[in-house]
Amino acid sequence: MVRFENVGLRYGLGPEILRDLSFMIPAHSFQFLTGPSGAGKTSLLRLLFLSLRPTRGLVNIFSQDVSLLGKDQIADMRQKIGIVLQDFRLLDHMTTYENVALPFRVMGRDESSYRREVIDLLKWVGLGERMDALPPILSGGEKQRAAIARAVISRPQLLLADEPTGSVDPTLGRRLLRLFIELNRLGTAVIIATHDITLMDQYEARRMVLHQGRLHIYE
Amino acid sequence: MSRAGDEHGPLVDLGNERPQVPARARNMSPIVPRASISGRALVAVVAIMTFLASITTGTVFLVSASAAEWQSEVASEITVQVRPQTGRDLDRDVTAAAEAMRTQPGIVQVKPFSKDDSAKLLEPWLGSGLSIEQLPVPRVVVARVQPGTTLDLASLRRAVTQVAPSASVDDHRAWIERMRSMTGATVFAGIGILVLVIAATIISVSFATRGAMAANRPIVEVLHFVGAGDRYIANHFLRHFLRLGLEGGVIGGGAAMLGFGFSESIAGWFSGTPVGDQFAALLGTFSLPPSGYLALAVQAVAIAAITAWASRRTLFATLDDID
Numbered sequence: 455m456v457r458f459e460n461v462g463l464r465y466g467l468g469p470e471i472l473r474d475l476s477f478m479i480p481a482h483s484f485q486f487l488t489g490p491s492g493a494g495k496t497s498l499l500r501l502l503f504l505s506l507r508p509t510r511g512l513v514n515i516f517s518q519d520v521s522l523l524g525k526d527q528i529a530d531m532r533q534k535i536g537i538v539l540q541d542f543r544l545l546d547h548m549t550t551y552e553n554v555a556l557p558f559r560v561m562g563r564d565e566s567s568y569r570r571e572v573i574d575l576l577k578w579v580g581l582g583e584r585m586d587a588l589p590p591i592l593s594g595g596e597k598q599r600a601a602i603a604r605a606v607i608s609r610p611q612l613l614l615a616d617e618p619t620g621s622v623d624p625t626l627g628r629r630l631l632r633l634f635i636e637l638n639r640l641g642t643a644v645i646i647a648t649h650d651i652t653l654m655d656q657y658e659a660r661r662m663v664l665h666q667g668r669l670h671i672y673e
Numbered sequence: 674m675s676r677a678g679d680e681h682g683p684l685v686d687l688g689n690e691r692p693q694v695p696a697r698a699r700n701m702s703p704i705v706p707r708a709s710i711s712g713r714a715l716v717a718v719v720a721i722m723t724f725l726a727s728i729t730t731g732t733v734f735l736v737s738a739s740a741a742e743w744q745s746e747v748a749s750e751i752t753v754q755v756r757p758q759t760g761r762d763l764d765r766d767v768t769a770a771a772e773a774m775r776t777q778p779g780i781v782q783v784k785p786f787s788k789d790d791s792a793k794l795l796e797p798w799l800g801s802g803l804s805i806e807q808l809p810v811p812r813v814v815v816a817r818v819q820p821g822t823t824l825d826l827a828s829l830r831r832a833v834t835q836v837a838p839s840a841s842v843d844d845h846r847a848w849i850e851r852m853r854s855m856t857g858a859t860v861f862a863g864i865g866i867l868v869l870v871i872a873a874t875i876i877s878v879s880f881a882t883r884g885a886m887a888a889n890r891p892i893v894e895v896l897h898f899v900g901a902g903d904r905y906i907a908n909h910f911l912r913h914f915l916r917l918g919l920e921g922g923v924i925g926g927g928a929a930m931l932g933f934g935f936s937e938s939i940a941g942w943f944s945g946t947p948v949g950d951q952f953a954a955l956l957g958t959f960s961l962p963p964s965g966y967l968a969l970a971v972q973a974v975a976i977a978a979i980t981a982w983a984s985r986r987t988l989f990a991t992l993d994d995i996d
Contacts, residue, residue, distance in 0.1 A: 503898075505897075525902070525903055526902050526903075526904075529897070529900055529901060529902035529903070529905075530900070530902075531900075532897070532898070532899070532900040533899075533900030534900075535900075537898055539898075543891070543894065543895050543898060544895075545891075545892055545895055547702055547706040548702045549702070552701055552702055555701075556895070556896075556899050557899040557900065559701070559704075560896065560899050560900055560901040560905060561900075565701060604899070
């Protein structure tokens with residue numbers, strides 16, 4: 455599904471943040487991406503989400519060389535990728551329900567076709583009572599859950615999550631991990647970037663460790 | 674490539690916890706929040722620009738219509754001047770010239786000015802009780818030409834000078850040329866002002882769009898994250914800008930149309946004053962023809978369309994920067 459070959463990344467004229475990354479993410483796989491702060495986890499996720507272009511090497515996603523993609527093709531490809539960012543990126547003028555339903559709206563689907571699915575998922579992540587609340591009045595944990603719900607609602611083929619359990623208590627963290635596992639069981643390849651050893655210990659999965667710009671994989 | 678999970682059951686199973694889903698569709702907020710776009714300033718800019726453009730176009734219409742009226746009146750008349758000459762009977766020459774003119778094809782009416790008529794014409798300068806016999810005043814014969822016919826001036830001139838050698842024929846060509854150049858200059862100036870107004874509109878709208886896009890940058894980023902293409906994002910912003918443009922166009926164009934609608938009454942208030950008379954002489958009745966109102970309406974729609982086009986151009990440029 456994803457193939458990196460000798461990928462390097464630098465910002466401007468600075469040093470290389472990521473060096474000679476070569477790996478594959480198979481379909482239906484589950485992996486944790488970990489490493490110390492500043493190791494380049496978020497940059498790697500942004501490369502996978504096509505919001506950054508590598509300075510060298512080959513990135514192939516869904517069997518397509520991303521360097522050859524136009525803007526419209528990138529937008530189409532992003533509809534197959536879900537992303538949870540550390541700063542949540544919810545739209546403040548939309549309710550929690552509308553934020554979570556946004557991917558369906560962008561796809562042009564009728565509201566009645568996804569209403570049940572969105573409400574079920576909001577209930578599952580514990581936001582059943584907060585559906586009509588606007589993000590500015592949600593707590594950090596609630597925002598994080600809304601952001602996760604938005605990333606998984608359209609059942610993407612690839613899910614990227616940057617510290618998805620950073621703002622929730624351990625019980626809710628376990629519940630969210632179950633959601634990612636369930637999504638993976640339904641066919642989505644999942645990459646969770648985290649520092650949380652406890653979270654990684656709860657599920658046996660491939661570990662990708664970034665250290666000094668290089669990637670080490672533990673199957 | 675089919676979407677993952679299309680062939681699977683629901684993502685989460687809530688069992689007995691499954692909530693009741695309301696049957697009615699929820700009212701969805703707009704993708705671009707209306708309040709976040711500084712719309713009022715843009716509406717005001719477009720309204721003022723449309724008003725200025727409409728006043729310019731309307732004035733060009735008034736001047737051209739009056740000039741055309743003048744031209745047609747002057748062009749449909751021919752004046753023959755018969756000068757007194759020693760040894761010739763002026764009255765006989767005038768009658769002969771009038772007769773010669775009547776025989777020319779295309780001339781529908783001939784009116785020789787009598788001595789009294791000539792004295793009346795000169796009264797404002799020379800006073801009443803004038804004995805015209807004592808002065809070498811030329812006599813005038815005015816002929817009206819059938820509209821749409823081209824008169825053979827050379828043949829007319831020949832026929833008239835044959836019977837009255839001191840006669841000269843004037844078809845007012847010099848006047849018409851002057852009128853034509855004056856109208857041309859007015860229309861040219863009007864088009865120049867219109868081009869400036871439209872350029873100012875495009876620049877103002879581009880700045881307003883850029884400002885609105887900068888304020889909504891987080892929204893654009895999130896829409897990119899959930900897979901929205903530039904076209905989808907631009908369409909949502911464009912609808913908003915087209916609505917603002919139309920609103921401004923209707924206000925500015927409508928105000929100008931009302932202004933022209935009342936201009937006849939306004940001209941009436943000033944009639945009799947030197948200023949009013951000057952305007953009446955230049956612009957006639959000061960009323961815009963129906964085609965003028967139609968042009969103003971088309972212009973208002975065109976300015977709204979230009980607003981949307983300028984927004985679209987700026988939008989795509991800004992979206993390229995944001996990605």
